[in-house]
């Protein structure tokens with residue numbers, strides 16, 4: 001698939017001397033939902049701000065829809081819609097007029113049919129004449145998205161789209177983002193909610209200490225790095241792990257009613273069948289078995305820790 005954003009050797013050194021990005025290379029494919037994950041201070045906002053032209057990079061190059069972000073700033077900026085984390089809109093403005101105005105800022109001709117479509121898609125049409133201050137927090141967020149879409153961008157950046165939003169609204173937002181993707185818009189989101197990336201992203205990028213430490217298709221990532229947890233529901237509780245089970249690295253959970261065993265799904269021998277055989281030999285009866293795939297969160301925490309340990313070892 002063709003890239004809509006190409007980032008090459010991007011480095012950012014702030015005036016303070018702090019290097020927030022170290023030689024980042026990244027290709028964003030047209031039409032995908034890409035989630036950028038990273039702990040606080042990893043460089044997510046810096047990266048997005050450079051692509052959107054709000055911060056200048058120190059070295060490297062970025063093109064958006066074929067436009068160099070420095071030499072052809074207007075061209076690249078026109079291809080981008082940005083939904084910032086902070087909701088800042090004019091409280092006294094009406095929904096329809098504020099979205100129409102945003103389109104005008106990009107020098108695009110008035111197009112009420114398009115604005116109507118955007119507002120309808122975002123379930124804001126009934127509120128078109130309401131003042132922004134009369135809207136709920138979730139609706140205000142939708143207005144920010146409508147504004148960002150008003151000039152028909154090909155790429156939409158969502159910076160922490162569901163920060164501080166309740167669970168129900170978060171699910172609405174996810175459905176909305178998927179719907180937007182159906183229209184062909186490429187979506188890049190930053191999030192602290194790993195569940196959000198797990199739920200929505202086609203690909204995931206993990207950034208830590210200004211370095212892109214991993215870019216992978218989400219399903220492949222989960223398959224490759226994923227571990228599974230086997231839970232054995234015991235017929236009778238065990239006070240402790242029997243010495244005979246030491247080689248399997250099992251733990252006792254649920255007040256002695258469960259044995260938990262974490263295994264690598266890619267390993268030649270997972271150890272599951274030999275563990276169950278050993279339980280039989282020891283006369284440990286069980287009522288049920290259950291396996292659970294490790295979440296993206298487990299993978300993410302493992303990766304970032306590994307990277308931090310490696311950085312420490314070098315220092």
Ligand SMILES: Nc1ncnc2c1ncn2[C@@H]1O[C@H](COP(=O)(O)OP(=O)(O)OP(=O)(O)O)[C@@H](O)[C@H]1O
Pocket residue numbers: 014015016018019020038039040041042043044045046047
């Ligand atoms: N204007 C600035 N001057 C100097 N350092 C900065 C500036 N802006 C950001 N930084 C530093 O650059 C690093 C990356 O910051 P950035 O805001 O990009 O991280 P982030 O991944 O978006 O974090 P968060 O998840 O907390 O929003 C941080 O160490 C931050 O303190």
